[in-house]
Amino acid sequence: MSGAKRGTASSRELANLAASLRGQGASPSQIAERLRADYSVSARAAWRLARGWSQKEAAESWNERWPDNPKTAKNISYWELWPSSTGYRPSIDVLNNLATLYGCQISDLLSDIGDQGPESLPAELAHRTGVESELAYRATSGSGDWFTESFRALLRHDLDTPEVISERTIVSQCDGLSAIDTFVSAPRHPEDTTPDHQLNLDLLFGGELVRIEQPSESLFHYAVNLAEPLALGDRHTVVLRTQVPDGQEMASHLVQIPLGRTDRCYLRVRFARASFPERVWLLNGVAPSALYDPEPTVDYITVDRFGEVSVEFSSLRLGWVYGIRWK
Template sequence: MGRPQKPIVQDGSPVRLFAFWLRNLRDSAGFTLEQLARRAEYGRTTVSDAMGGEKLPSRPVTLAIVGACKGDVRRWSEYWAQVRRALDPDCPDGVAGIDPPPWDPPGRPAGLHAEQCPPDCTRTEPHGWYTESVATLLRLDTPTPEALERRTVVTTCEGLTRIPVGVSVPRRAGDTRTEHGLEISVVRGGRLEDGGPEYESYFERFLVPPDPLRAGTRHTYEVRLRIPPAQPMAPHFVHVPLTRSEHFRLRVRFDRARMPRRVWRLAGVPTAVIYQQNPGTPSLEPDGRGVVDVGFAAMKVGYGYGLSWLEAGVADQ
């Protein structure tokens, strides 16, 4: 058996994110490197290098790997071209023009999924849905921190009429302000209703889609989260799945006038680690635009995935 590949340290590079999703495709297919190399009809070293994250593999190698894993060759071809274009220093869009996975698997009508709850399901959340993907852009270069989240859920019950939207906003260490809040608004995909538990640092609303959702339907909605003016934000942003959640992509755009001293990737960490000033996990460097871009899959319920950082002017422990 060959030596396992080294973990990919995400640093905001589209090449490393490309390698991350290529590995995820291989993992989903269940192939070892040797098995994949035989099916792709390339050498093991070539296949391993394609998923190493050091350089963008050639289009033929990429599509041979995707085809062997029964992935969507057309979408991967488009994705490869987008990454190749983004590597051109004169590209006007840069990484903004890239549309990475997850996508619908081939052979399945867009938006339709086979999984359903049993007929006697209680039809209450979270029985009636699961999270397929969350994609978040956190902007720290705005007057107040704000996040735009695109969430895609898959319904497993017939006639689902609301989906809980819960967000935890922990206090920053040393913050003794009386007021502590979060502004939540819907950009598209439904409307918000009040309801659900709400505590000092936890806020929950319900998303009501335009129409009741049929079982097996994929529904995408976008919400905007804003920290109120003058409220300090804790130096981390993580996704902690409380139910099934398959993919999470996080992009943080730091203020280039106040770049963080260090940034750490958090993958499957206990809650206590999230709050540590130096979690001891792999550190990353923002790109030239001040952006760090990371992706996660196969997430475990109750563990944290995302980024933490040490702000400028804060002493390292």
């Protein structure tokens, strides 16, 4: 059985369980999390099963969507077996495509390898960083050339157009570091029906914003050129303003999912006094499925009388979710 670590159930048994859970009204994220927790199925296999596909059907769906880049059931199997010695590491493009097919985020497909260190991640993520702070912003956090010593973000949810002001202090791990190459993600809100999904980035301090690309609908890649190269051990701070365009809904969470070293993280949200959220959940090192479960089994936190809530984390574990979700 591809994707299982202990071999406690056959592929057919897992498919039947997933079908039964769907029949009971479980969401794809709930199904995937159940399969992972009870049977140690890899995250990539769990999301495929949650979708109701065999490996062959997943490959067929891939080929219908991207006929110029055909795959087989064996490709799907290799990606699901990774990071074991019998599997193959998927690239960031492969993960983007799988996330599109399965209706999830890239981080969901990597949640089973979060504790194994950056060397287990796809090369593009391990060296350019992974997914981090989400507007629900995820930005990348650390790379082979630098790591994040501290990350602070303030979400102004009380504005007509929500914006995040983030301050990141990085530490160079090499001599001659001249640019910070990273990502930020703005997942589409379930009720957002706008044809285009965009994000506005403005560097307020710490260098020159030189490139913005959009490799997938919710993922934005940017680079910051530094005024002077950094030496090994040097610190540098950049401040970024991120906004969703007018009329575009934002997902209801501000989180960090580090796939590179992140020592400290501080997140704060200010809600409009006229529209306090019904509930606010604390996400302190939980699986990515907690972002989508209707009622995640995590602690609640209280919004103060001014509409503010803040959280602080240290020594974040790779691949796990830290932050705030509201409803």
